[in-house]
Amino acid sequence: MSKLHADYYADSMQQISTSLVRNDQIGEGTYRIRVAAESIARTLVPGQFVMIRMTGTNAPLIGRALAVYDVICDESGAPVWIDLVYLKKGTFTTVLAESPLGTQVTLWGPLGNGFADRSCDRLIMVAGGIGQTPMLLLGKEAMGTQNFGDDKRQHGWSRNVELIYGARRASLLAGVEDFEKAGFGVTLCTDDGSTGQQRLVPDVLRERLAELAHSGETIRVATCGPEIMMEKVSEACQEAGIDCQVSMETPMACGIGICFSCVAQVRQDGPEEWDYKRTCVEGPIFDADQICW
Numbered sequence: 690m691s692k693l694h695a696d697y698y699a700d701s702m703q704q705i706s707t708s709l710v711r712n713d714q715i716g717e718g719t720y721r722i723r724v725a726a727e728s729i730a731r732t733l734v735p736g737q738f739v740m741i742r743m744t745g746t747n748a749p750l751i752g753r754a755l756a757v758y759d760v761i762c763d764e765s766g767a768p769v770w771i772d773l774v775y776l777k778k779g780t781f782t783t784v785l786a787e788s789p790l791g792t793q794v795t796l797w798g799p800l801g802n803g804f805a806d807r808s809c810d811r812l813i814m815v816a817g818g819i820g821q822t823p824m825l826l827l828g829k830e831a832m833g834t835q836n837f838g839d840d841k842r843q844h845g846w847s848r849n850v851e852l853i854y855g856a857r858r859a860s861l862l863a864g865v866e867d868f869e870k871a872g873f874g875v876t877l878c879t880d881d882g883s884t885g886q887q888r889l890v891p892d893v894l895r896e897r898l899a900e901l902a903h904s905g906e907t908i909r910v911a912t913c914g915p916e917i918m919m920e921k922v923s924e925a926c927q928e929a930g931i932d933c934q935v936s937m938e939t940p941m942a943c944g945i946g947i948c949f950s951c952v953a954q955v956r957q958d959g960p961e962e963w964d965y966k967r968t969c970v971e972g973p974i975f976d977a978d979q980i981c982w
């Protein structure tokens with residue numbers, strides 16, 4: 690069984706009911722929740738997600754997918770809590786943002802395949818909007834500062850880790866200090882120039898790849914954010930011959946492969962051959978050159 694296939698991790702999926710122990714605003718309309726979820730925290734790998742819904746109410750009925758942002762350990766080093774970061778946008782996230790500590794939520798996960806742990810000299814993570822959420826764990830694993838997935842995976846697989854992170858304005862950049870504290874090189878971009886460079890993240894990536902072109906380093910790119918941004922990042926990587934993985938955020942209803950609400954067009958054997966793939970079980974992480982944008 691391929692390590693990139695969801696079935697590889699399916700045995701470790703759990704459904705739990707747990708309560709909010711944190712629900713803090715960390716940016717404009719952006720919140721970070723913490724819940725005790727030991728069984729999920731112990732087995733998840735970077736890029737996996739959980740489905741979450743409010744316990745005991747049908748408003749909204751359908752769960753929402755949220756990438757796991759961080760795993761918090763107790764004093765003995767055992768993973769106990771998971772943190773999720775969400776942008777208050779519509780029905781579910783508005784209810785969640787207004788929920789006091791102690792509110793019960795139901796989670797099922799970890800779900801999806803997760804990013805590959807392929808070795809490289811430099812990992813460049815490119816995030817836009819709320820797409821920074823799967824990047825903290827990925828960078829920590831790559832640097833070898835935290836292990837995930839019950840030691841099924843290698844860690845410390847990249848000597849250097851960078852994040853290029855953009856949003857419309859400074860107030861929407863959330864969790865920047867977590868990435869800096871984790872030791873990643875962080876480049877910030879905003880559309881309005883309120884902080885960092887007033888440029889789009891794919892343009893910054895393109896320039897960075899050109900700078901590194903003669904370094905002799907093996908480089909990997911991982912990206913998450915609006916589809917148009919990921920498409921441009923993918924193009925830049927293809928032109929430079931760089932391995933790129935994307936985290937697709939197609940809307941999901943079940944998260945476990947039953948409803949087909951989450952499909953994306955994914956190439957099969959040749960450029961013209963494609964099929965619909967369920968991003969919840971066959972993704973959400975795909976090699977960028979497989980996606981029909």
Ligand SMILES: Cc1cc2nc3c(=O)[nH]c(=O)nc-3n(C[C@H](O)[C@H](O)[C@H](O)COP(=O)(O)OP(=O)(O)OC[C@H]3O[C@@H](n4cnc5c(N)ncnc54)[C@H](O)[C@@H]3O)c2cc1C
Nearest residue numbers: 753754755756774775776778779780781782822938939973
């Ligand atoms: C693998 C994966 C990981 C994800 N990780 C994160 C994460 O870490 N953080 C995060 O914030 N989000 C993440 N998402 C997105 C998340 O699942 C939700 O889609 C998002 O939080 C919005 O949910 P909501 O209930 O608040 O909004 P919804 O009510 O579902 O609305 C979402 C948007 O669609 C619009 N909309 C709703 N209904 C309609 C309609 N009938 N017609 C037209 N437009 C409509 C709304 O106006 C709103 O802009 C992830 C998604 C996936 C698939």
Ligand code: FES
Nearest residue numbers: 944946948949969
């Ligand atoms: S969300 Fe139901 S099949 Fe993917």
